[in-house]
Amino acid sequence: MAWFKKQKTTGSEVPPRSKGAEGMWLKCNHCREIVYRKEVDRNNKVCPKCDYHFPISVMERIALLVDLGTFKEWDAELEAKDPLNFHDTKSYRDRVKAQQEKTGRKDALMIGEGLVDGQPVVFCVFDFSFMGGSMGSVVGEKFCRAVDRALEKKRPVVLVTASGGARMQEGILSLMQMAKTSTAVAKLGESKLPFISILADPTFGGVTASIAMLGDVIIAEPKALIGFAGPRVIEQTIKQQLPDQFQRAEFLLEHGMIDMIVERKQLKETLGTLVAHF
Template identity: 80%
Template sequence: MAWFKKQKTTVEEPPRKPKTAEGMWLKCNHCREIIYRKEVERNHRVCPKCDYHFPISVLERIALLIDVGTFKEWDTDLEAQDPLQFQDQRSYKDRLKAQQDKTGRKDALVTGEGLIHGRKAVLCVFDFGFMGGSMGSVVGEKFCRAVDRAIEQKLPVILVTSSGGARMQEGTLSLMQMAKTSGAVAKLHEARLPFISVLADPTFGGVTASVAMLGDVILAEPKALIGFAGPRVIEQTIKQQLPDGFQRAEFLLEHGMIDRIVERKQLKDTLATLIGHL
C-alpha cells in the first residue's frame, strides 16, 4: 500500500499565437519603428513615419531613373582578378565567386546609357549588395570607360553611390582607383559635360573621398549617411562627442557639402531638369 498517492495534474497549454507571414514587417534603420513592408514598397521603399530612404537594388534604381526599355548596359564581362592572392578567413577568389552567384553580376558597379524623360544620359550605379559596394579595380575601370563613352557621344554622366569605400582585398590597387576615377571626372570637366553625383545611404570611405564628391551638382537622398570614417572612429580619434545628425545628408547640406536633398520620387524629374539646364 502506497503511503503517498501522486495526484495527476493537467497542464494547460499556452494559447497559440496567430500565425503571421514572415517578412510582413520591418524595422526602420532610422526611427526604429516597426512598419508594414507593403506600405514601404508602395512608397518607393521610403519609411512613411520618418522619410528615411531604404537602400534599393540596382535594378530598382535603374527602373526608377531610366525610361522603360531604354537602358543598355556596358562592360558586363569585366571581372576582378586576385593579384595579391589575398586571403583572410576565405580567399578573395572565393568571396568574389560567392558575391557573383548571389547578385548575378561580376562586380559592384553597373554602367550603361538610357533615356531620362527622353534625354540621353550615362548612368553608373553602385551595388551595395556586392561586397558593400566596395571600389576595386573593376569599379574604377568601368567608371572610366563609361566616361570615355560619354565624352565620345557628348552625354552627361550620372553616378549613384552606395558604398563602404575601397576594397581592402585589392590593397593599393584599390586605393589607386580614387585617383583614376577623379582623373576621369576631370576629363569630363574639360569636355564641358555635366557630372551629377547622387549620394544614397550609405556612402563612405574612398568613394566619398574621391569621385562621389566631385559632381558639378551633388544630390543626396534624405537621411543618407555620408562620410569618410564612421562616427565612432571619429569620436575615438578626436575624443569629443559629435553633434546630433552628424554625417547625415541634412547635416552636410547645412554645412555646404552637398547642393540639395531630393526625395526618391522626385529624383528622376530633378535629374531631367538639371540635364536640361546644364
Template identity: 65%
Template sequence: MGWLTRSRQVDGGAEDKRPMDSEKKIRIPEGLWIKCSLCRQIVYRKEVEKAGKVCPKCNYHFPITVEERICQLSDPGSFEEFSQNVESVDPLEFTDSVRYTDRLKAAQKKTGLSDAIRIGECSIVGKPAVLGVFSFGFMGGSMGSVVGEKVVRAAERALEKRVPLVLVTSSGGARMQEGIFSLMQMARTSAAISRLHQASIPFFSVLTDPTFGGVTASFAMLGDIILAEPRSLIGFAGPRVIEQTIKQQLPEGFQRAEFLLSHGFLDMVVERGRLKETLSQLMCIFSSSGPSCKSLPVGGEGRE
C-alpha cells in the same frame, strides 16, 4: 466523470465540435509587414514598395537593389548595360579567413552582378545619359580595380556621346583585398571626371546611404551638382572611428546628408520619389535646350 475530462454539451447533450478559443489561430502571410529601421513602426510592405521603398510614417529611405534603382531613374526599357562581363582578379592572392576569390564568387552568387557597379546608357525623362549604380550588397559596394575601370569607362562613354554622366554611389570605400590596385582607382576616376569637366560634360553625383572612404574621397564629391537622399550617411571615416580618435562627442546628425548640406558639402537633398524629375531638370539647365527648358525649377531642398 470529472469536470476536467467532460465534453462540452450543447443543444440537448450533443457534443460541441467547435474548437476551443486557445486553438483558434489567425494565419498572416509572411513578409506582409516590415519594420522600419528608423521609426521602428510596423508598416505594410505594399505601401512601402508603392512609395519607392520609403517609409510612409517617417520618410526613411530603405536600401534598394541596383535593378530597382535603374528602374526608378531610367525610362522603361531604355537602359542598355555595357562592360558587364568585366570581373576582378586576385592580384595579391589575398587571404584572411576566406580567400578573396571565394568572397568574389559568393558576392556574385548573392547579387547576380559581376562586381559592385552596373553601367549603361539610358534616357531619363527622354534625355540621353550614361548611368552607373553601385550595389552595397556586393562586398559593401567597395571600389576595386573593376569598379574603378567601369567608372572610367562610363565617363569615357559620356564624353564620346557628349551626354551627362550620373553615378549613384553606395559604398564603404576602397577594397582592401586589392591593396594599392584599389587605391589607384581614386586617381583614375578623378582624372576621368576631370576630362568631362574640361569638355563641359555635366556629371551629377547622387550619394546614397552609405557613401564612405575612397569613393567619397575621389569622384563622388567631384560632381557639377552633388545630390543625396535624405539622412544618407556620407563621409570618409565613420563617426565611431572619429569619436574614438578625437575623444570628443560629435554634433547631432553629423555626417548625415542634411548636416553636409548645411555645411556646404552638398548642393541638394532630394527625396527618392523626386530624384528622376530633379535629374531631368538639371540636365535641362546644363544643356542648350532653350529658354523653356532652362526655366524649369529644380526640385528638392537646396542651398539658399
C-alpha cells in the same frame, strides 16, 4: 483546491513563428520603428514614419531614373582577379564568386546609357549588395570606360553611389582607383560635360573621398549616411562627442557639403531638369 491548472508546455510544443509573418515587417534604419513591408514598397521603399529612404537594388534604381526600355548596359562581363592572392577567413576569389552567385552581377558597379525624359545620359550605379558596393579595380575601370564613352558621345554622366569604400582585398590597387576615377571626372570638366552625383545610403570611405563628392551637382536622398570614417572612429580620434545627426544628408546640406536633398519620387524629374539645363 485550485480553480484551474496551468498546463505546462515544452519548447517543442510552442508553434514556430511563421517566416512569412517575419518577412512582412521591416525595422527602419533611422527611426528604428517597425513598419509594414508592403506599405514601404508602395511608397518607393521610403519609411512612412520618418521619410528614411531604404536601399534599393540596381535594377530598381535604373527603373526609377531611366525612361522605360531605354537602358543598355556596358561591359557587364568584367570581373575581379586576385592580384594579391588575398586570403582572410576565405580567399578573395571565393568571396567574389559567392557574391556573383548571390547577386547575379560580376562586380559592384553597373554602367550603361539610357534616356531621362528623352535626353541621353550615361549612368554608373553602385550595387551595395555586392561586397558592400566596395570600389576595386573593376569598379574603377568600368567608371573610366563609362566616362570615355560619355566623352566620345558628348553626354552627361550620372553616378549613383551606395558604398562602404575601397575594397580591402585589393589593397593599394583599390586605393589607386580613387585617383584613377578622379582623373576621369577631371576630363569631363575639361570637356564641359556635366557630372551629377547622387548619394544614397550609405556612401562612405574612399568613394566619398573621390568621385562621390566631385559632382558639378551633388544630390543626396533624405536621411542618407554620408562620410569617410564612421562616427565611432571619429569620436575616438578627436575625443569629442559628435553633433546630433552627424553625417546625415540634412547635416551635410546645412554645412555646404552637398547641393540638395531630393526625395526618391522627385529624383527623375529633378535629374531631367538638371540635364536639360546643362
